[in-house]
Amino acid sequence: xxxxxxxxxxxxxxxxxxxxxxxxxxxxxxxxxxxxxxxxxxxxxxxxxxxxxxxxxxxxxxxxxxxxxxxxxxxxxxxxxxxxxxxxxxxxxxxxxxxxxxxxxxxxxxxxxxxxxxxxxxxxxxxxxxxxxxxxxxxxxxxxxxxxxxxxxxxxxxxxxxxxxxxxxxxxxxxxxxxxxxxxxxxxxxxxxxxxxxxxxxxxxxxxxxxxxxxxxxxxxxxxxxxxxxxxx
Numbered sequence: 001x002x003x004x005x006x007x008x009x010x011x012x013x014x015x016x017x018x019x020x021x022x023x024x025x026x027x028x029x030x031x032x033x034x035x036x037x038x039x040x041x042x043x044x045x046x047x048x049x050x051x052x053x054x055x056x057x058x059x060x061x062x063x064x065x066x067x068x069x070x071x072x073x074x075x076x077x078x079x080x081x082x083x084x085x086x087x088x089x090x091x092x093x094x095x096x097x098x099x100x101x102x103x104x105x106x107x108x109x110x111x112x113x114x115x116x117x118x119x120x121x122x123x124x125x126x127x128x129x130x131x132x133x134x135x136x137x138x139x140x141x142x143x144x145x146x147x148x149x150x151x152x153x154x155x156x157x158x159x160x161x162x163x164x165x166x167x168x169x170x171x172x173x174x175x176x177x178x179x180x181x182x183x184x185x186x187x188x189x190x191x192x193x194x195x196x197x198x199x200x201x202x203x204x205x206x207x208x209x210x211x212x213x214x215x216x217x218x219x220x221x222x223x224x225x226x227x228x229x230x231x232x233x
Contacts, residue, residue, distance in 0.1 A: 005223070005224060005225075005226060005227045005228060006208065006221060006228050006230055007227065007228070007229050007230065008230045008232060009229065009230065009231045009232065010232055011231075012194060012195070012196060012231040012232055012233030013233075014047035014048040014050070014051045015051045016231070017048045017051075017052075017136075017192065017194060017231050018048050018051035018052035018055060019051075019055070020192065020229065020231075021037070021048075021052055021055075021134055021136065021192060022052060022055035022056075022057055024133060024134045024189075024190055025037060025057055025062055025133060025134065026057050026058075028133040028134075028189070029057065029058055029061050029062070032129070033061065034061045034062070034063065034129050035061060035062045035063070035129065035133045035134075036062070036063045036064075036065070036128055036129040036130070036131075036132045036133050036134075037062055037063070037064050037065070037096075037132070037133065037134050037135075037136070038064075038065050038066065038067045038132050038134070038135040038136065038180065038188070039064065039065075039066060039067060039084060039088065039135075039136045040066075040067045040068065040080075040136055040137055040138045040146065041066060041067075041068070041069070041070075041080025041083050041084065042080070042083075042138060044138050044194065044196065045136065045138060045194065046083070046087050048136075048194070049084070049087040049088035050087055050088075052088065052093065053087075053088050053089070053090050053091045053092060053093035053094075054091050054092055054093075055092065055093075056092065057092075059092055059093050059094070059095040059096045060095040060096070060097075062093075062096045062097070063096070063097045063098075063099060063127075063128055063129055064084070064088070064089065064093075064096045064097065064098045064099070065098070065099045065101075065125055065128055065132075066080050066081065066084065066100075066101060067135055067136070067137060067146045067179065067180055067185075068080070068146045068147035068177050068178060068179035068180065069081060069100075069101045069102075069177065069178050069179075070174075070175040070176070070177055071102075071105060071109060071114070071117065071167075071175055071176040071177065071178065072105070072175055073105060074100075078174065078175060081100050081101075084098070085098070099124060099125050099127065099128055100124065101117075101121040101124060101125070101165070101178050102117055102120060102121055102124070102178070105117075109176050111167075114154075114167040114169075114176060114178075115167070117167065117178060118163075118165050118166060118167055118178060121165050121178055122163070122164055122165050125164070125165075130187070131187040131188055131189060132184075132185075132187070132188040132189065133188070133189050133190070134188065134189070134190050134191075134192060135180070135185055135188040135190075135191050135192070136192045136194070137185070137191055137192065137193045137194075137217075137220065138193070138194060139193065139195060139200060139203065139204065139217045141199050141200060141203060142172060142203075143203050143207050143214075143215035143216055143217045143218065144170075144216050144217070145193070145216055145217045145220060146179045146180055146185065147168045147170070147177035147178070147179035148168065148179060148182065148216040148219075149168055149170040149171070149172065149173065149216070150213065150214050150215065150216055151171065151214070152168050152169055152170045152171050152172075153168070153169045153171075154166060154167050154168040154169055155168055155216075158179060158181050158182065159181070159182040159213065159216070159219060160182075161181050161183065162181075162183050163181060163183075163184075164180060164181060164183075164184040165178055165179065165180060165181065165184070166178075166179060166181045167179075182216075182219055182220070185220065185226075186220070186223060186225050186226045187225075187226070188226055189226070189227075190226070190227050190228075190229060191220060191226055191227070191228045191229070192228075192229045192231070193217075193220070193228055193229070193230045193231065194231045194233070195230060195231065195232050195233065196232075196233040197233075201232060203215070203217070204217070204221075204230070204232070207221055208221045208222070210222060211223075
C-alpha cells in the first residue's frame, strides 16, 4: 500500500515556514558543511522570503537555486531571478551563493534553442550540492507545481526524464520555462509545499488522494521517496 510521506501544518504563516526551512538548512550545514535550497518564484512566497532572509544561519554555506524560471531577461518584470535577488538574497541571506539558470537569451525560442538552454543550465548548476536539501514549492489552481504544467509541451518529458532540468511551454501561462524535473524534485531531502486559499486547498485535497498526471502536484504528494511538509493557510 502506498503511504505518502506527508506532514501537514495548519500554521502557514510566513515566519513559521521560514523557521522550518532555516532549521533544515542549519541541520544540513551541521551534518555536511553546506546546504542547498531551491525556491519557487511568483508573488506568493515573497513574505516567506523576507522572513527567511533574516534567519540566523551561516548563509555563506548555503547555495540557492530556482525551482523554475521563466525564459525572460533578468530585468524583465516576470523574472524569478530578479524576484529572488530583491526579496530573498538581502540582509543576512546576501551572503548565500546563487546559481542562475542562464545569463543571456536568444530573441526567439524553439525546441532546439530551449534544449540548448537546458544543457547550459545543467552545466551552470553542476556545482550545486546534490541532492537538494530543501525545495520550496507552490501550487497553481490547475495543480501545477514548479513549471510542471499539465498537458503543456515538454510536460510529459519533464515528469519522465532522469535529467535535473527540462523546458516546458505552458498553454495557460506566459513564457517558456526551465524547471527542475519531477525526478530531481523527488531526489530532494525535503519538499516544502505552501497552500493558501479555499480553492487551492480543494485542489490539494483531491490531488493527495492518488497519482494523476493531469494533476502534477499529485505526483509529488503520492510517492514514498521524499518527505513533503505541507503548510496550509
